[in-house]
Amino acid sequence: MTLNGLKWSLLSMDPPAVEVLHYKDGEQSSTLLQQLNKLREQNILTDVILRAGNKEIPCHRNVLVSSSPYFRAMFCNNFLETQQTRVDMKGVGPVILTSIVDYVYTGLVSINLDNVLRLMQAASMLQYGRLFEACSYFLQAQLRPDNCLSMIRLSDMMNCDSLREKAKEMAMKSFTDVSSSEDLCELSLQELMGYLDDDSLCAEEEQVFETLVAWIHHDPVSRKGTISNLFKKVRLRHLHPTYLFQFIANDPLIQSSTLCTEIIESVRRLMFSIDARSFRDLVVDFKPLWAAPRRRSYNDALVVVGGRRNNEQTSREALVFDEKTQKWQRLAKLPVRLYKASYVALHSILYVLGGLTTNTRRSHVSRTVYTLSLKTNQWRTAEPMLEPRFAHQSVSYLHFLFVLGGLGSDRQLTPSVERYNGMFNQWESVSPIPEAVLHPAVAATNQRIYMFGGQDATQNPARLIQVYHIGRNMWSKMENRTVKNVSAPAVVLDEKIYIVGGYTRRVNAYDVEANKFIICANLKERRMHHAASSLNGKLYVTGGRHINGHDVIEDTDTLECFDPKTDTWTCKGSLPYKLYDHGSLTLTCVGNNWKKSP
Incomplete structure (x- = not known):
């Protein structure tokens, strides 16, 4: 058959299943x-x-x-x-x-x-x-921290955006290591200011200051005059006060600059004053420096510590909650077992104060103070309290810690209050509580400490609010029928004080300015001996004890979250174990330093 004959034969057949074959030879x-x-x-x-x-x-x-x-x-x-x-x-x-x-x-x-x-x-x-x-x-x-700055210079020479982007990312994330390299001292003033001014810089503000000082000392003759411009890049509000006033203020470079000393003096007046309204007295040029937001590399972490675990014994465990993975990680254990200690955070340091020791033959009431930083993940002892106590409350405000009431060495209810000055590492007694109570809800805001409810010496609920004016060292009290809480935490959020449960399902938000309570969505069950803390604009409640439908008290391991914007509660999982009478607080760290710690 000829080719034309074959073509005619194909055309005379029924329509083919595939009219056109698009063939591509991959090889x-x-x-x-x-x-x-x-x-x-x-x-x-x-x-x-x-x-x-x-x-x-x-x-x-x-x-x-x-x-x-x-x-x-x-x-x-x-x-x-x-x-x-x-x-x-x-x-x-x-x-x-x-x-x-x-x-x-x-x-x-x-x-x-x-x-x-x-x-x-x-x-x-x-x-x-x-x-x-x-x-x-x-x-x-x-790329490594010790060569990423050189790589950035190379990327500029080669006009390579992808290399520049990755090298800059490493420089920002590993700035603590990068800052000790010789390459950093070779940066121009404009380049260094670009790093220090970047929100994504992963470094503590103390490290930022030390970096600019090292850069100036590399060529002091030509760079000494830049201290004022560089110092403005340090976010003073997020420095530890002790470091600011003991190290930075006394640094020769700072003292050689009139502008720097004026900035320090303005901040000193603001931070040493109890009255936060001193902000209005700041020189106009300095206000942006104080109001600068913290860097994006700073993360708030929810930490749970101590308490009674699985209703068996006091716990030495400390846990940190990773919001991204929704998992708990273990931190270094407390040095001793403590029953009804108090827990508070000051300048991103966790303080565990007092308590009744339970890991010795004869328990005793302690005045010891233990501290933990996420940066080192190591426990240290700090200046002890003036009096031993347990079942007490503690709260922080500005650079102060306040320890209120509780049971003393004689196991009797005490109205005494003492204050710790974080800048001078000193304790002092202040005006006592008008009416001593156990297990009140305590929070500090607006230059005052608010103490809601609690239990009096006869174990009856105290229906009153006791207010301590920090600047005047004076107490006042007022009865309020809305208050009826025992063993409930209080948390400051959106300029309101939230009182969560306390042998009740009720959640009330106290408006300080209006002096009135706002009723919020109830808890699912009556809860007490739990803990609460604010994290990223929401309120997290951990553990505690609850009363079930048969009026039986049970321990719980729940982690619940309250959103004040929607007035709703959601479950965020659970603790690794059932826990109550523990501490729950928010600590700030750079990156996830605690993951790298031993």
Whole structure:
């Protein structure tokens, strides 16, 4: 049968299932390239020679033109190279030119530390974009804190955005390590200020100050005059007060600058004054420095510590909640077992105060103070309280800690109050509570400490609010029938004080300015001996004891969250174990330092 006959036979058949077959040979392009490379190696049909030094490489113009805009411009326009059979490749060495031609014909190239810079430079000149990015990817894999600043300079020289982005990201995330490198001292003033001014810089403000001082000392003659501009990049509000006034204020560089000393003095007046309204007295130019937000690398972490675990014994455990993974991680254990200690945070340090020791033959009431920082994940002892006590309350305000009431060494209810000054590391007695109570809800805001309810000496609920004016060292009290809580936490959120449960399901928000209570969504069950803390604008409640439907008291391991904007409760999982009479507070850390700690 002839070809025409076959075609007529096909057309006379029923319509085919597939009218058109679009065939693509996946091996055609690679096979073609392999054949072209063999022709090049045998010098068959080559029509141009690329020359670098004494090295001559025969090539096909059409292959070069197809592979690069550089060669397309060279051979497809009225340039001299169009007529030449030999083209000198100035600026490219023979080894690198060989590698690039091999890459053009095979798609393969070996990148290593010896050739990456020359290969990257040639790829940029000859406009091989994918090869250029491959070199960038290789350099990104070599990034370390001690070379990332050099890589940034290299990326600027090479105009490589992808390398610059990754190197800058490492410099920001590992700034504590980067700050000790010699490369940092070689930065220009503009470059250094760019780092210190960046919200995403992963460093504590103390580290920021030490970095700028080290940078100035690297070349003090020409850089000393920059201290004022650099100091404005330190976010003073987020410095530890002791560091600010004992180290920074006494630094010779600070003292040599009139503007810096004025800034320090303004902050000193603000922080040493109990009255937060002193902010109005700040010089206008200094207000933005004080109001600067904390850096994005700072994270708030929910920490749970101590208490009674599984209704068996006092716990030495300390846990931190990772919001991203919704999981609990263990921190270093408390040095001793403490029953009804108090727990409070001051300047991102966790304080455990007093309590009744339970891991000795004879329990005793303690006045010891233990501290924990997420930065070190190690427990230390601090200046002890003036009096031993347990079942007491503690609260922080500005740079002070206040310890209120509880049971003393004689196991009797005490109205005494003492205050710890975090800047001077000193304790002092202040005015006692008008009416001593056990297990009240306590919170501090607006220059005052508010004590709601509790239990009096006859174990009856105290329906009153007791208020301590911090600046005047005076107490006042007022009866309020709404108050009826025992063993309930209080948390300040959105300028309101939230009182959560306390042998009740009720949740009330106390508006300090209006002196009135706002009724919020109830808890699911009557709860007491639990703990609460604010985290990222929400209220988290951990553990405690609850009264079930059969009026039986049970321990719980729940983690619940209250959103004041929607007035709703949601479950966020559970603690690793049932827990009550524990501490729950929010600590701030840079990144996740606690994960790296022993």
